[in-house]
Amino acid sequence: MGKRKGMAEAGPSDLLAAVAGEMPMSFAGPALHQVAAASASGHRQRMRAKLMAAGPDALHDHEMLEMVLFLAIPRQDTKPIAKALLGRFGSYAAVIAAPAHELAAVPGMGEAAIAALKTVQAAALRLVRAELRNRDTIASWDQLMAYLNAVLARENTEQFRVLYLNNRNQLIDDAILGLGTVNHTPVYPREVVKRALDLHATAIILVHNHPSGDPTPSRADVEMTREVKAAASALGIVLHDHVVVGNGAWVSLRKEGLL
Numbered sequence: 001m002g003k004r005k006g007m008a009e010a011g012p013s014d015l016l017a018a019v020a021g022e023m024p025m026s027f028a029g030p031a032l033h034q035v036a037a038a039s040a041s042g043h044r045q046r047m048r049a050k051l052m053a054a055g056p057d058a059l060h061d062h063e064m065l066e067m068v069l070f071l072a073i074p075r076q077d078t079k080p081i082a083k084a085l086l087g088r089f090g091s092y093a094a095v096i097a098a099p100a101h102e103l104a105a106v107p108g109m110g111e112a113a114i115a116a117l118k119t120v121q122a123a124a125l126r127l128v129r130a131e132l133r134n135r136d137t138i139a140s141w142d143q144l145m146a147y148l149n150a151v152l153a154r155e156n157t158e159q160f161r162v163l164y165l166n167n168r169n170q171l172i173d174d175a176i177l178g179l180g181t182v183n184h185t186p187v188y189p190r191e192v193v194k195r196a197l198d199l200h201a202t203a204i205i206l207v208h209n210h211p212s213g214d215p216t217p218s219r220a221d222v223e224m225t226r227e228v229k230a231a232a233s234a235l236g237i238v239l240h241d242h243v244v245v246g247n248g249a250w251v252s253l254r255k256e257g258l259l
Contacts (some may be wrong), residue, residue, distance in 0.1 A: 035094045047070075062083055065081075066079055068120055071116050072112040081107070085103075096120055098154070103117065125147070132147060132170075144163075148207055153245055153247050157179065158211060159178065159208060159209055161176050161207045162175050163207075164201035169240075173195075173199055187228070189227045192206075193228075193231045196237050201257070202236075202237060204237060204239055205240050208242075210246050211244070213248075222253065222258050224229050225239075225242040225258070226259075240254070241253060
C-alpha cells in the first residue's frame with residue numbers, strides 16, 4: 001500500500017473531495033476546518049447584510065434563529081441547529097417559548113444557546129408589556145390577548161395571573177399569584193385584593209392557562225371568579241374579566257356570561 005498523505009499535504013482537490021463526501025474529513029486535515037470556518041463566516045456576513053438592508057421580515061424563521069444562535073455559538077454553523085429546532089417545535093415563536101429543558105434535548109443546544117433564545121423571549125414580552133402600560137388595556141384587547149398567549153399558551157403547568165389596572169384602565173402590574181400542577185392552581189381572593197390595594201389599582205383582570213390546550217372554563221374556575229369578584233367589589237375594585245388561555249385560543253368568562 002502507498003503511504004497515506006499527511007494532513008499538512010492535503011491540497012485543494014482533497015478538500016473538495018472531503019466536502020463532497022468522497023474522502024474522510026480527517027484525511028483533508030486542518031485546512032478543511034479552515035475552509036468550513038471561512039464559509040460559516042461568509043454566511044454570517046451575508047445574513048447580517050440581508051437583515052440590515054431589508055429588515056427582519058426578509059429573513060425566514062430558520063434564518064432568524066441562526067442570527068440569534070450566532071451570538072451564542074460563534075465558531076459553528078448554526079443552520080443545522082436552527083433547522084432541528086424548527087423540526088421539533090414547528091415555528092420560530094414556538095422555539096423561543098419552549099421550556100429550557102426541552103431546548104436542551106436538541107443536539108447542539110448548550111446553556112449559552114438556550115440563554116440566547118430565552119433573552120429574545122424576555123425582550124419580546126417586555127416590549128409588548130411596555131406597550132400595554134401606555135394604552136387603555138380594555139381598548140387594546142387584541143394586543144392584550146396576543147401578550148397573554150405569548151406568556152401562557154405553551155406553559156406546561158397552570159399559572160394564575162392578575163392584571164392590575166389604574167383608573168384609566170392602563171396596566172400597572174402583571175402579577176403571578178399562583179403556580180400549580182397541570183390542572184390546578186390554588187387561588188386566594190384576599191391575596192388578589194390585598195395586592196390591588198397596595199398598588200392603588202381600581203380594576204383587575206384575572207388570567208390563567210389550561211396546559212391541556214382547551215380553554216373551556218371549569219366549574220371551579222367560575223366559582224373562584226365569583227369569589228374574587230365579591231371580595232373586590234366590597235372594596236370598590238372592578239373585576240373586568242377572567243380570561244382562560246389554551247394553546248393559541250382563549251375564553252372570556254364575561255363574554256360567556258359567567259361573571
